Amino acid sequence: MGYLCDFCGEQRSMVYCRSDAACLCLSCDRSVHSANALSKRHSRTLVCERCNLQPAFVRCVEENLSLCQNCDWVAHSSFNSGSAHKTQAVNCYSGCPSADELSNIWSFLLDLPSVVDSTCEQGIGSMSIADKSQANFGTTTGSNNQQGLCSDASTLKQGNKSNLWKGSAVTKADKKRADGNRQIESAKATPTKMGFSGAKELNLREDDDYYEDFNMDELDLNIEKYEELFGVGHNDPQHLFNDDGIDSLFEMKGPGANSSCQDAYLAEGSSIGLENIAQPTGSNAASADSMMSCKTEPNACFARQTSNLSFSGLTGDSSTGEYQDCGASPMLVMGEPPPWCTPESSLASSTRSSAVQRYKDKKKTRKFEKRVRYATRKARADVRKRVKGRFVKAGDAFDYDPMSQTRSF
DNA sequence: GTCGGTCCTCAAGCCACACCGAAAG
DNA sequence: CCCTTTCGGTGTGGCTTGAGGACCG
Numbered sequence: 411m412g413y414l415c416d417f418c419g420e421q422r423s424m425v426y427c428r429s430d431a432a433c434l435c436l437s438c439d440r441s442v443h444s445a446n447a448l449s450k451r452h453s454r455t456l457v458c459e460r461c462n463l464q465p466a467f468v469r470c471v472e473e474n475l476s477l478c479q480n481c482d483w484v485a486h487s488s489f490n491s492g493s494a495h496k497t498q499a500v501n502c503y504s505g506c507p508s509a510d511e512l513s514n515i516w517s518f519l520l521d522l523p524s525v526v527d528s529t530c531e532q533g534i535g536s537m538s539i540a541d542k543s544q545a546n547f548g549t550t551t552g553s554n555n556q557q558g559l560c561s562d563a564s565t566l567k568q569g570n571k572s573n574l575w576k577g578s579a580v581t582k583a584d585k586k587r588a589d590g591n592r593q594i595e596s597a598k599a600t601p602t603k604m605g606f607s608g609a610k611e612l613n614l615r616e617d618d619d620y621y622e623d624f625n626m627d628e629l630d631l632n633i634e635k636y637e638e639l640f641g642v643g644h645n646d647p648q649h650l651f652n653d654d655g656i657d658s659l660f661e662m663k664g665p666g667a668n669s670s671c672q673d674a675y676l677a678e679g680s681s682i683g684l685e686n687i688a689q690p691t692g693s694n695a696a697s698a699d700s701m702m703s704c705k706t707e708p709n710a711c712f713a714r715q716t717s718n719l720s721f722s723g724l725t726g727d728s729s730t731g732e733y734q735d736c737g738a739s740p741m742l743v744m745g746e747p748p749p750w751c752t753p754e755s756s757l758a759s760s761t762r763s764s765a766v767q768r769y770k771d772k773k774k775t776r777k778f779e780k781r782v783r784y785a786t787r788k789a790r791a792d793v794r795k796r797v798k799g800r801f802v803k804a805g806d807a808f809d810y811d812p813m814s815q816t817r818s819f
Numbered sequence: 820g821t822c823g824g825t826c827c828t829c830a831a832g833c834c835a836c837a838c839c840g841a842a843a844g
Numbered sequence: 845c846c847c848t849t850t851c852g853g854t855g856t857g858g859c860t861t862g863a864g865g866a867c868c869g
Contacts, residue, residue, distance in 0.1 A: 784855060790837055791856035799859025800834035810858075 417441070426457045426465035433457050443505075455502045460485070468497040476500055 415423045421435030427443070430452065443452055456466040456476040464478030470485065472495040477485060486495055782788045794801050795808035802808050 782856080784838070786838065787836090787854085787856045789856090790835095791858090794835070794857080796834080796858060798834095799857075801836075801857085803835060806835095812857085 423457050423462070425454045427452050427454045428465060433462070453502045453504050456500050466500045469500050471496040471498060 415421045415435035415438050416432040417434050417438040421437065423433035424436050425434045425439040426432070427434060427439070434454075439454060443454070454465075456469075458464045458466045458478035458481050459475045460477055460481040464480060466476035466478055468479075468482050469476050470482070473485075477497075482497070486497065791801075793813050795804075795806075795812075796802060796810045797806075797808055799810075
């Protein structure tokens with residue numbers, strides 16, 4: 411018997427919603443995700459029938475179980491007796507499919523109509539606004555602390571604030587970044603600052619150089635943390651990339667490192683994405699850690715969703731909508747497994763190589779000098795009198811005059 | 820191996836005020 | 845619609861402070 415639905419607490423949970431980080435029974439799933447247009451876009455999949463915590467991404471035909479990536483890896487790794495089991499991908503879906511449509515998506519589940527017609531569905535029409543908000547966001551906010559990264563825009567702002575840059579902190583960071591390599595070194599030493607900060611907070615636009623540089627630096631820092639992510643020493647970045655630069659990174663071996671996942675990362679990569687891509691090659695412990703740190707993105711679907719956070723500047727094709735709903739990706743609509751889980755990635759190799767080229771170019775041309783946005787303000791600051799470094803009112807005693815290098819006392 | 824003291828590095832914050840952009844008249 | 849005024853928020857650099865890490869006995 412599985413865990414109970416997070417919403418009604420009565421029925422057995424069958425569906426996992428990444429956006430809400432919630433396990434729902436089918437009828438509550440329909441109730442919750444029919445509340446409004448945004449909730450309809452949430453991507454859902456089956457709940458892992460082994461751990462009952464993570465979204466399933468494969469179905470073991472032999473055991474007749476839906477498994478998350480971690481449980482699948484544990485159950486079907488090469489040294490496990492179940493390694494020969496036949497599996498099939500569990501598709502994600504969005505919207506409010508009927509029982510018949512769900513049956514089409516998940517052909518291995520034969521009793522869906524009876525499950526869907528359970529008692530919970532009767533509440534659809536009578537849901538109050540409060541109910542709806544609870545349905546859509548309650549579980550999300552309730553589990554924010556468990557989410558390393560959140561895909562919903564509102565969640566991004568609310569959750570995990572310790573990993574987000576405050577607006578003022580960004581200006582400080584920009585200021586300090588301008589100090590050169592020293593800043594880079596310190597940034598490496600404080601990876602927790604490499605979270606996402608919305609463009610609004612930064613007061614930047616995508617077409618702004620500042621915006622691009624911000625993303626680029628973030629990307630670079632992430633990449634330079636590969637050693638921690640992979641547990642493999644790469645003292646020299648060249649060692650990691652070899653002569654092929656970022657290309658060589660994607661030649662890593664392992665079940666999670668197929669070309670599709672590489673594309674997923676390359677398109678919009680992030681450290682989290684890399685962590686998860688690398689996960690299947692690691693130990694069970696590492697795998698579990700990865701799961702815990704990224705509860706909502708444990709299967710291959712996460713790669714695209716989380717990666718929006720720091721690599722968007724590279725692709726240049728991300729839209730606001732992509733930030734707002736992890737499950738809303740058109741690539742995840744019903745009937746199609748995540749494209750990077752198939753050998754034939756939809757991302758053309760030409761796009762990939764162009765992205766690589768842009769990355770290389772940007773890395774060549776980036777500069778760490780301080781950037782003064784308003785020369786007039788700098789000019790004023792340069793002549794302003796100070797006491798212990800602080801500006802003082804005009805006419806007040808000062809201990810430092812930038813113009814005369816003299817002291818008044 | 821652990822503890823306490825010292826030294827060093829670095830991020831954050833402070834300060835005044837001209838400038839900027841939005842809103843109001 | 846255009847111009848002027850008002851007003852709140854922002855950015856600027858040198859210095860201090862406190863936190864945290866490194867080092868040593």
